[in-house]
Amino acid sequence: MQYSRYFAIARNHRRLLVIGLCAGLVAGIASGFGVPFFVQRVFKNIFEDVETTYSLGYLIFVSSLLPGVFLVRGIAGYINQYFLQWTVQNVLLEVRQKLFEKLQILPIAYFERRQSGDLMAKLVGDTLQVQHAILLVARDAFVQPFTFLAGLGYLVYLAFEQKQMGFLIAMVVVAPLMVAPVSYVGRKLRRRSRSLQNTLGELTDVMAENLRGVVEVRSFNLQERERTRFTEKLKDYNRFAMKMAKYYHMTQPFMELLAVCMVSIAFIYSYQKGIGFSSFAAMGAALFFTVDAIKRVIKMLNGLQKTSGSFSRIETVLAEEETVRDVEEPTDLLNPVGNLQFENVHFxxxxxxxxxxxxxxxxxxxxxTICALVGPSGAGKSTFAKLIPRFYDPQSGHIRFDGTDIRTLRKQDLRSCIAFVPQAPVLFNGTVRDNIHLARPSATADEVVDAARQAHAEEFILSLPNGYDSVVGENAVRLSGGQRQRLALARAFLKNAPVLILDEATSALDAESEIKIQDALKKLAKNRTILIIAHRFATISLADTVLLFEKGKIRCRGDFDTVMKDDLFRRLYEIQLGDPAQQASR
Ligand SMILES: Nc1ncnc2c1ncn2[C@@H]1O[C@H](COP(=O)(O)OP(=O)(O)OP(=O)(O)O)[C@@H](O)[C@H]1O
Ligand SMILES: [Mg+2]
Known part of the structure; x- marks a missing residue:
């Protein structure tokens, strides 16, 4: 487990930490040494020194000693807690930021290998666990050791004062007894903690999937299946949580029993050695603070073990290697025009x-030029398109952008030259305008409207209750498939990038809208490179070059008439060929 990361961040907040620590030191000494010391002093005056008659003023002074020491303890304790929590919150803020930042730069392949629910659980659940743990540390890690040492110091002082060394020896023998069960429980907790958090991840996965598949669950009547799946994971989670509870709550009663035993021994010892009430009370107070300090430190350590699984789960994300990296000294891309070349690319x-x-x-x-990518499903068209913005890097070969290997360019530069509309575009919660505008924040309002017009989206946007300012809702569920596609297209058009890649971006559109968009594409093609993955003839026939993919290879390439000679192409499009309406639209 790596806590060094957290300490490194905490170091950036040194000043607050030092104030908190100093206050902790004062609070610890006030508790462990101050309280028993004054207890002895007050009790001696009040209960044992029966010969002397004290004035009222002196009595008031003596009895205010204890409230005084508690006041110091209270104020110092408060400052300690406040500043340490401040540091902790800042550490957590940075950890959460780092985690989120990491998720922004990790390659797409990382997300395909993992369930989004589990990642969400890491981002939310695990950081919350870590927050609990660090708060526990902040509360006890500094005050308690000081309290313990001060209490112990007082006991030593008392032993010397009363000349009772046997008492000290007894302490030294009993102390290690307290540590043994703790390390046992700690080991048990550590092992279970990771399982617990992993099950929480699985639980979140089931939930996330269920929410994504709202329609499928209802149409296939999957409620029972979903309920069972969810209940199973829930039970798993509860089982692990109870396993942890079994061990976690074991230490406290054990420690208390041990402490009471120690007090009983102290009774016998005091009686036999004739130790006075004031010293006994002081010893009791000192013992209380030392034992309480140990108890709290143990609870803290076990709390840390309990969340060690969360720490390591966060660590796995932070330590994840970024496989699609920028080179040390990237080449600048000057006046990009969008010439693309592939050379022996294997992926x-x-x-x-x-x-x-x-x-x-x-x-x-x-x-x-406009290049159309066609071929049977699973032939590799989308894969081919995803290599261009470096969503993946090929295992070998070169892809060049304006003659420069794309690996030597800054990813950010390369991607700013490519407008990519994926097969299933995602819209963000916000207004229609925001969703288009995000492609190029510097664009003017007119340019946004223009892009929407080119994507044949203006008509439906204006029919929405608030036009461009209508809120689309999470992933635009309130829009139709074709409307969503048109917004995604408008966004890509607005980006005005030298390369435009449309992966079945017009598949949900009616023929009329598609023809309008084709006109826009023809105009756009004059000064950029357009790649279209499409199944419809109308779209394919627009292209200067057609690439026919089959099983990850380009089976045939050339203009429309050339690929028409290919059997596979003809077979794929037989039905459309036979359809007079489709032919008419050519
Ligand atoms: N993320 C992925 N991880 C592993 N294999 C994948 C992944 N995406 C696609 N594949 C596989 O790669 C092959 C090519 O897929 P690709 O998505 O490129 O096909 P496509 O030509 O775009 O098909 P379609 O017309 O159905 O969209 C398929 O066999 C598919 O199973
Ligand atoms: Mg595809």
């Missing part, structure tokens, strides 16, 4: 270059 999703999912020998897609 596999499974990190094995032997049976590549995609294999492109030589290919050039020149600036100013």
């Amino acid at each position: 596999s999703y499974h990190d094995s270059a032997e049976s590549p999912d995609l294999h492109i020998d030589q290919l050039e897609i020149p600036h100013g």
